[in-house]
Amino acid sequence: ETGVTQTPRHLVMGMTNKKSLKCEQHLGHNAMYWYKQSAKKPLELMFVYSLEERVENNSVPSRFSPECPNSSHLFLHLHTLQPEDSALYLCASSQDLGQGVDTQYFGPGTRLTVL
Amino acid sequence: GQNIDQPTEMTATEGAIVQINCTYQTSGFNGLFWYQQHAGEAPTFLSYNVLDGLEEKGRFSSFLSRSKGYSYLLLKELQMKDSASYLCAVRDGNYKLSFGAGTTVTVRA
Numbered sequence: 001e002t003g004v005t006q007t008p009r010h011l012v013m014g015m016t017n018k019k020s021l022k023c024e025q026h027l028g029h030n031a032m033y034w035y036k037q038s039a040k041k042p043l044e045l046m047f048v049y050s051l052e053e054r055v056e057n058n059s060v061p062s063r064f065s066p067e068c069p070n071s072s073h074l075f076l077h078l079h080t081l082q083p084e085d086s087a088l089y090l091c092a093s094s095q096d097l098g099q100g101v102d103t104q105y106f107g108p109g110t111r112l113t114v115l
Numbered sequence: 116g117q118n119i120d121q122p123t124e125m126t127a128t129e130g131a132i133v134q135i136n137c138t139y140q141t142s143g144f145n146g147l148f149w150y151q152q153h154a155g156e157a158p159t160f161l162s163y164n165v166l167d168g169l170e171e172k173g174r175f176s177s178f179l180s181r182s183k184g185y186s187y188l189l190l191k192e193l194q195m196k197d198s199a200s201y202l203c204a205v206r207d208g209n210y211k212l213s214f215g216a217g218t219t220v221t222v223r224a
Contacts, residue, residue, distance in 0.1 A: 004157070031210070042119065043158075043202070043214040056211070090157070098210030100165075103148060106157040 003027040004107035006091050012113045013081065021076040021110045023091030031097050032074040033104060034066060037088040049074060050097050081114045088112070117141045117213035121203050126221045127193055135188045135201050135218045143208030149177050149188045150202040152217065158202055162188065190220070198222045 004025045013019050025032065034046040048056035049068040063085075065077040074091055088111050092104040118140040127133040139147070146165040150158035164170055164179035164186060176189040190197055200217040207213065 040123075040216060042216045043204075043212075045211060045213075048210070094210075098145065098206055098212075101146075101163045103160045103163065104212065105160070106150075108155075108157045 004091060004093055004105050006089075006107035006110050008110060009108065010111045010113075012115065013078070014115050015081060015083075017081075018077070018079040020078065021089055021091075021112075023074040023076075023107055025072055025074075025091075025093040025105070025107075027093060027095075027105060029093040029095050029105075030071055031094045032068060032071070033092040033094075034074065034076055035090040035092065037090055037109070039087075043090065047076075048097075055097070078112075081112075083114050086112055086114045117205065117207070119203055119205060119213055119215035121201075121215040121218045123216070124219045124221070126223060128223050129193055129195060131193050133190045133193060133220060135190070135203075135220070137186045137188070137203035137215055139184050139186070139203070139205045139213075139215075141184075141205050141207055141213060144181060145206045145208055147177075147179055147186050148204045148206070148212065149175075149186075150204065152200045152202060154199075161201075193222050195222050195224070 031050045035043045047066040052068045067075040088109045090109045091107040094104045121137045149161040152158040162177035169178045174191045179186045202217045203215040204212045
C-alpha cells in the first residue's frame, strides 16, 4: 500500500506526441520530487517542489516540463521526447525538504517507452 | 559531484546472511538511507543512519562509518521475498538524495 499514486503506470508514445504523467500524494507532505530511473543506472533527480515552489531543476531538457498546482499533485508534461528518454519515472514526496529521518516515499512509477 | 558505489548483484541461500556494502564520496553529508525495490514496484524505505554505528530493525541492520565513507546493509535469515534491488542513497547538506545504481539480491531455495 502506498500513499503516493502515479498514473498512468505504462505509457507508450511517439516522438511527436504530447503526454502528461500525474502524481498524487495522500500523506500531507510539503515536498514532491520527480526522478528518472534507467536500467542499471542510479535514480536521477529531475525536479523538486516545496510548498508548490520549484526549488530544483537539475539540468533537465526543456522537453520535460513539471507543474505543481498544489502540494498534493505533481505533473510531468512531456513533448517531443527522444527514445533515450524511455525509462521508469518515479514520483516521491517527503514531509519537508530533508531534515533528520524525514524520508522520501515513492510512487510505483510510470514505465515510459518512446518509439 | 557525488559518487556512490555498491555491488551490482549478490546471490545467497534462504536462511543465510548477506551484507551489501556501499561506499560514497559526496560534497556534503546529511544522512544515508537504504531502500528496497522489488521489480516493477516503488522503492520503500528500510533504514536511516546519520551517526556512526549500527542500527538494527528486525532482520535488517545498517551500519555507517562517516570517516570511511562506508555503509553496509545486513540482511539476516534471508527469505525468498527478500529478492529485490537494494538502493543506497546519501543526502547532501541540504535535501538532495544521490543514489547508487542498486544491488540486485537473489535468494535461492
